[in-house]
Amino acid sequence: MKGRRIRxxxxxxxxxxxxxxxxxxxxxxxxxxxxxxxxxxxxxxxxGKIKGIRGSFYLIELKDGEKTKTFIIHPIHLRRLK
Numbered sequence: 001m002k003g004r005r006i007r008x009x010x011x012x013x014x015x016x017x018x019x020x021x022x023x024x025x026x027x028x029x030x031x032x033x034x035x036x037x038x039x040x041x042x043x044x045x046x047x048g049k050i051k052g053i054r055g056s057f058y059l060i061e062l063k064d065g066e067k068t069k070t071f072i073i074h075p076i077h078l079r080r081l082k
Contacts, residue, residue, distance in 0.1 A: 003033075010034055012076065019075040021058060025050050026081040029060065035076045043071060047081055 012034050021027060028047045031037050048062035057072050 016076050019078065021050050021075065021078065021080065023050055023052060027058075027060065027078045028081055029062070029071075029073060029077055030079050032076045035074065037077070039071055039073055039077070 012032070016032070026047060026049060029039070029043050029045065031044050043062055043064065046062050048060045051059040051061045051070060053059070054072055057074050058078065060071050060073050060078070062069055062071060
């Protein structure tokens, strides 16, 4: 989804901001345009496992090409996979 509804622009839902995940859970990386993005574009839309927690951010293990890499991402940009 490229854009947001006019009434939702600039808003960050608090429930998204304070999401909790457990280690080993599968998540998808989906950028939230209303918050600053601090990770490369090439990982948007990819899925991986939660490796750990660092403050309020999560360590996500993703495959980038042939290598497995760890990225530090805020929970606003993560969606739980079933």
